[in-house]
Amino acid sequence: MRVLLAGFGVVGRSLAEIVIEHGDYLRKLNGLNIRFTAIVDSGGSVVDERGLNLNEVLNVKKNSGSVSFHPQFGRKNASVLELLDELEVDILIDATPTNLVDGEPSYTYIKKALTLGVNVVTVNKGPLAYALPALKELASYKGVLLRFSGTVGGGMPVIDFAKQCAKGDRVVKIEGVLNGTSNYIISRMEDGLEFEDSLREAQEKGYAERDPSLDIKGYDTAAKLVILANEVLGMAVTIKDVSIKGIENLTLKDVQEVLKQRKTYRLIGKVDGGLKVEPTLVDLADPLAVRYAMNAVSFTTSLSGRHTISGKGAGGRETAIAIIRDLIEIKKKLGEA
Numbered sequence: 001m002r003v004l005l006a007g008f009g010v011v012g013r014s015l016a017e018i019v020i021e022h023g024d025y026l027r028k029l030n031g032l033n034i035r036f037t038a039i040v041d042s043g044g045s046v047v048d049e050r051g052l053n054l055n056e057v058l059n060v061k062k063n064s065g066s067v068s069f070h071p072q073f074g075r076k077n078a079s080v081l082e083l084l085d086e087l088e089v090d091i092l093i094d095a096t097p098t099n100l101v102d103g104e105p106s107y108t109y110i111k112k113a114l115t116l117g118v119n120v121v122t123v124n125k126g127p128l129a130y131a132l133p134a135l136k137e138l139a140s141y142k143g144v145l146l147r148f149s150g151t152v153g154g155g156m157p158v159i160d161f162a163k164q165c166a167k168g169d170r171v172v173k174i175e176g177v178l179n180g181t182s183n184y185i186i187s188r189m190e191d192g193l194e195f196e197d198s199l200r201e202a203q204e205k206g207y208a209e210r211d212p213s214l215d216i217k218g219y220d221t222a223a224k225l226v227i228l229a230n231e232v233l234g235m236a237v238t239i240k241d242v243s244i245k246g247i248e249n250l251t252l253k254d255v256q257e258v259l260k261q262r263k264t265y266r267l268i269g270k271v272d273g274g275l276k277v278e279p280t281l282v283d284l285a286d287p288l289a290v291r292y293a294m295n296a297v298s299f300t301t302s303l304s305g306r307h308t309i310s311g312k313g314a315g316g317r318e319t320a321i322a323i324i325r326d327l328i329e330i331k332k333k334l335g336e337a
């Protein structure tokens, strides 16, 4: 499986480390033979069609800041688009930064890959929140696969879980705590900390997006909700269809006051007819009242009721595992074709 990896940050590097550590196991157990043909970061790329030595590339990135400084195979300013034109690859893995305004530059990368008949695995919510219905249609028209299980819930198999809940049944409602940073902030406010101090702690712990307003103002939750609504409920919606209210106006007093009634606020994304993100009161005993950086999502089905999955919603290695899961799924489907 020839791979072009776009983005060599926390997730991209975790993926390389996992392939180094578990490559033999993945080959033997899942028949997954991943050959990294090219890796791109913001400084350029490194290309070897025979398959890159990942240890070498990780060392170059660590010591020089960009993969393009690789002494033998590094290239300055060679972009994902140029490499898609030049190289024969089976899969584009997109681990570039999220842009929730227009999904770029990832949206153009994914569109180009699909148009060229290249399968895509992305962990980037931006292009999906912006245009998932159109991208799915393009993939289907071109007969290629577009997978994105790492975009919701990190390593938690949220989308697979939902599809399992829906077998022989029908999901009628989705509600979830989908943003670890907001949840961490509210949880620390329950502990007595002010909003700003809680946010600072979340940033220090590495939970927050580069731009934390995406977390706090509810956009990250909305993007994930859009992905679930498309994939689980078969809706054709984008982030413009979501009514969004964040946690920025919650005060310490609000949070402390409701605790006395054994209730708490959670930033809930909900699809129940319309799509909505807002701080919502829930009982402390509710499965969505998870604490700190945890995520939880409930799927209510018409026959079997409410099912909830919870776990750590982000993290480099967790998200890289979701990419591996998607690659295994693609390998299986290509084998069946």
Ligand SMILES: NC(=O)c1ccc[n+]([C@@H]2O[C@H](COP(=O)([O-])OP(=O)(O)OC[C@H]3O[C@@H](n4cnc5c(N)ncnc54)[C@H](OP(=O)(O)O)[C@@H]3O)[C@@H](O)[C@H]2O)c1
Pocket: 006, 007, 008, 009, 010, 011, 012, 040, 041, 042, 043, 065, 066, 080, 094, 095, 096, 097, 098, 105, 123, 124, 125, 150, 151, 154, 313, 314, 315, 316, 319
């Ligand atoms: N980290 C998580 O826990 C997590 C969980 C779920 C989903 N995600 C998503 O996964 C994606 C990657 O996250 P991350 O934490 O790995 O981010 P990150 O550490 O900021 O890494 C982003 C990488 O993309 C590279 N890049 C930037 N612009 C590029 C371009 N135009 N072409 C090619 N590469 C480019 C950056 O290059 P430089 O190295 O040169 O800066 C960097 O290597 C994001 O969309 C994020 O929302 C992350």
